[in-house]
Every structure is written in structure tokens, then in C-alpha cells.
Amino acid sequence: MLRKKIAVLLLSAAMAMTMLSGCGDNTAKEDEKAATEDQNKDDASEAKEEEADEAEKAPVEDGEYWVDFNTDSGMFHENPDFDGGKATLIVEDGKMTVHITLNSKNIVQLFLGTAKDAQKDGADLIDPSGTETIEYTDGSEPEEVYTFDVPVKKLDEEFDLALIGTKGKWYDHKVSVSNPVAK
Numbered sequence: 001m002l003r004k005k006i007a008v009l010l011l012s013a014a015m016a017m018t019m020l021s022g023c024g025d026n027t028a029k030e031d032e033k034a035a036t037e038d039q040n041k042d043d044a045s046e047a048k049e050e051e052a053d054e055a056e057k058a059p060v061e062d063g064e065y066w067v068d069f070n071t072d073s074g075m076f077h078e079n080p081d082f083d084g085g086k087a088t089l090i091v092e093d094g095k096m097t098v099h100i101t102l103n104s105k106n107i108v109q110l111f112l113g114t115a116k117d118a119q120k121d122g123a124d125l126i127d128p129s130g131t132e133t134i135e136y137t138d139g140s141e142p143e144e145v146y147t148f149d150v151p152v153k154k155l156d157e158e159f160d161l162a163l164i165g166t167k168g169k170w171y172d173h174k175v176s177v178s179n180p181v182a183k
Helices: 002-056
Strands: 063-071 087-092 095-101 107-111 130-134 143-152 162-165 174-182
Touching: 063 095, 087 174, 107 143
Parallel strands: none
Antiparallel strands: 063 087, 063 174, 087 095, 095 143, 107 162, 130 143
């Protein structure tokens, strides 16, 4: 009877040790797997950051350029009677900004993104950067209009640019900046 108790006790101890050592191996493997996944995530994040840095660097040297400011709207576009209808691309430290001159003071703010996002708390709205006086080629009275400075990540790539007018309604538009020619 004592032998049976000792045998059962030893067998139980052996089984417990086997199970514990098996768990340890799995835990080690899981820890190794988690570490590998974390490293892969870190590598992917670094690659995305590098891509973002490359995307943000201007494909042209620092300076000022005439550019086409293309929009999906007949009402929202560069003023054709100002500087031949060309916008100005300003590149400083590899970052691009397009300076656009509109047709009036009816557009009061812009937003780099969609109209829906522009209405969220904390949205980074773009106010007019100034005004220009337009001398119209058709003989109309000169008019003071708004100008805006809009960040540009890439040339020749369409992006969302929402606007709000004097009536207080946001509108979605697609725009792009292309064909830089040094001033």
C-alpha cells in the first residue's frame, strides 16, 4: 500500500514536471513569436515613416514656381485674370505650398480633406492668407479677392480640399497641382 502511494506520488510529480516543462516551451515560443511580431511592426513603421519622409520632400528644388491649380469645379479655381491663371508653388526646406488667388471673397475657409472632416472639432482650417486686387482684362472694375496658401504633399496627384463660402455650407472638391515652371 505504501509502495502504491509512493508510486502514485512519483508518477504525479513526473506528470506535473512534464506539463510544466511543456508550458515553459510554449511560453518561450510565444514570447519569441511576440518579439518577432513586435520587430516586424517596428520595421513596418520605420518603412512607412521613410516613405512619408520621401513623399513629403518636394520633387523640385526650393524656390518659387508657376503651376497649374486644377480643380473639379468651374466656381472654385485660380483666377484667370491674375498671373495668367497660374498659381504659385512655394518650396521651402523640401515642403510645398501652393498660393492660389480666387475669383472673389465668397470662399472664406478651406480644409485639407473632406467637408465632413472639416466640421469636426479641432479641424485645422485654412484661413485666407491675404487679398489681391484683380485688374480684369474685360474692362470690369478692379476687385479685391482672397488668396489662400495650401500645403501640397505631391505634385500631379489629386487630393481632397473642402471649402466653405459666405453661406456657411461646406463643399467637397478634388484638386491637384502640376506642371511646375521656375519663376
